[in-house]
Amino acid sequence: MNIGIVTTWFERGAGYVSRQYMKILQKKGHNVFIYARGGERYAKDDHNWNLKNVYWSKRISIPISTYIDIKEFEKWLDKNNIEVVIFNEQKWYPPIQLANRKKIKTIAYVDYYTEKTIPLFQNYDMLICNTKKHYEAFKWHPNAVYIPWGTDINLFKPKEKKEKDKLVFFHSCGYSPERKGTEFIIKSIDKLKGNFKIIIHSQLNLKNFYPKLKEKIEKYIKIGKLEIIEKTVSAPGLYYLGDVYVYPSKLDGIGLSLIEAISSGLAIITTDDGPMNEFAKNEFSRLIKVNKYVSRSDGYYWPQSIIEFDDLVDNMQYFIDINKDIKSYKENSRKYAERYLNWEENAKDLVKLIENLDFYTEKYKIEEETNKYTKDLIKNKCANILYFKAKPVYHILRGVKKIFGG
Structure with missing residues (x-):
């Protein structure tokens, strides 16, 4: 055909x-x-x-x-x-x-x-x-x-993380940091305690996109709490750099990067709304409470889910505090992908x-x-x-x- x-x-x-x-x-x-x-x-x-x-x-x-x-x-x-x-x-x-x-x-x-x-x-x-x-x-x-959506689980698979001495949060915002809640992640750094780092993969300049956060971004990068990788990266992407995929998305079509992160064996923090919570299961995920729903200016059928910022911070802090046990979360994530997220099977x-x-x-x-x-x-x-x-x-x-x- x-x-x-x-x-x-x-x-x-x-x-x-x-x-x-x-x-x-x-x-x-x-x-x-x-x-x-x-x-x-x-x-x-x-x-x-x-x-x-x-x-x-x-x-x-x-x-x-x-x-x-x-x-x-x-x-x-x-x-x-x-x-x-x-x-x-x-x-x-x-x-x-x-x-x-x-x-x-x-x-x-x-x-x-x-x-x-x-x-x-x-x-x-x-x-x-x-x-x-x-x-x-x-x-x-x-x-x-x-x-049910899925991915190439043979392409998106776990790799050994480079930084082993600290918990690494990874976030991919591509061309859509506003929709994917990237500003919440940047702002969370002031609230978090312990040995951690946040890596953000972006396809645009975040300091230009968030001019009010420019000084904070530069400060966080200087003290080693934040790394921004600004370039286009082919699949399987940069998920291997992190332990936890943090994704406070306001609105998603299918949760593409979320599924790729699960298949790559990362623990998950994401918004407690569909489609994100369709894939984020208890054995490897933490869900962020929704503070309010806001309609989008273009009239998209579903409203945007604006998270409770403090709950995002609490969920991130949870993983920092249990870093020594993160391995089991990551293993459960990969097991779930192998069972439910194989696109060829789905x-x-x-x-x-x-x-x-x-x-x-x-x-x-x-x-x-x-x-x-x-x-x-x-x-x-x-x-x-x-x-x-x-x-x-x-x-x-x-x-x-x-x-x-x-």
């Missing part, structure tokens, strides 16, 4: 998710073709991502997230004889509608949605929910399936479901509502047309005209 995946395609969470889908489908003998959306970063200079089956779509300066040129996309579908296409976090619906009209089966990897867009997921023949939280929102769809049913997927005939009933949503999106995003060149705006309208048959 020829299967297409439309996705972000570089070193970040969504890219890793799509790559895991690609690998499991290829292993079962399917031809997988990647359509790397052009409105996002390219990884053409990275041999881990610039593969023969990857099509790098052209860059288009249009202020619509996940926008895809319809003509270019249709050529890609036809050239590769795509039979099924999986969309990863697709917020622009015309490409999905195009595939539907061409009688190509469409599947959504569920991650981003608002109250307004949930009904629009009827456009898909199947919805893949990798967390219980996502499934709860989409179980109304007859072809919504819950496939995805077995997924491959069969894709192979036997039938068309969801009800999806065509949502076309008018989807068209209205797309028109409103264009109207809102392009209200101030003076900020955009005439060519890309015309490019949008031309593509929409084709989709709507106008």
Whole structure:
């Protein structure tokens, strides 16, 4: 079967998710073709991502997230004889509608949605929910399936830690320190006592991101309590540097780094909310109480969980105090991963479901509502047309005209 995946395609969470889908489908003998959306970063200079089956779509300066040129996309579908296409976090619906009209089966990897867009997921023949939280929102769809997320447990595995004389907390914030609660971790250093160190892996400059914390960051680095590694690191990442993965996330799609940390044999501190608490079990984890829930400015369906700072500190202090017993927590973490987080095992049913997927005939009933949503999106995003060149705006309208048959 020829299967297409439309996705972000570089070193970040969504890219890793799509790559895991690609690998499991290829292993079962399917031809997988990647359509790397052009409105996002390219990884053409990275041999881990610039593969023969990857099509790098052209860059288009249009202020619509996940926008895809319809003509270019249709050529890609036809050239590769795509039979099924999986969309990863697709917020622009015309490409999905195009595939539907061409009688190509469409599947959504569920991650981003608002109250307004949930009904629009009827456009898909199947919805893949990798967390219980996502499934709860989409179980109304007859072809919504819950496939527990996992990872490559042979890639993400325990290694001997370099610093053996102190407890090391590790935190990965990537490009999203605000969402992942990184500021709470930095602020915790003043409250903690004992022999410890915090290592933060970031893909941006945290002193620039948190200007009010710049002096504290410099101070903590100078006294050896904080280390910031600012660079992009390929899998299996830097988890081996730590004993405890501390992750006070405000909001997560699937808890990708959390699962990688568990597989790497780290004890866990994370927010007591889904999906984080779906994976953090008592035998190797400590959960942080939620202080309040706050809606996100973009209208994302689930609210952000703002932790109780003092409870984060207490949980971190707990592991500092029992450092001599940390080994058992780390061993339990790895055992759990081997039993429940093996993606190859978890995805077995997924491959069969894709192979036997039938068309969801009800999806065509949502076309008018989807068209209205797309028109409103264009109207809102392009209200101030003076900020955009005439060519890309015309490019949008031309593509929409084709989709709507106008």
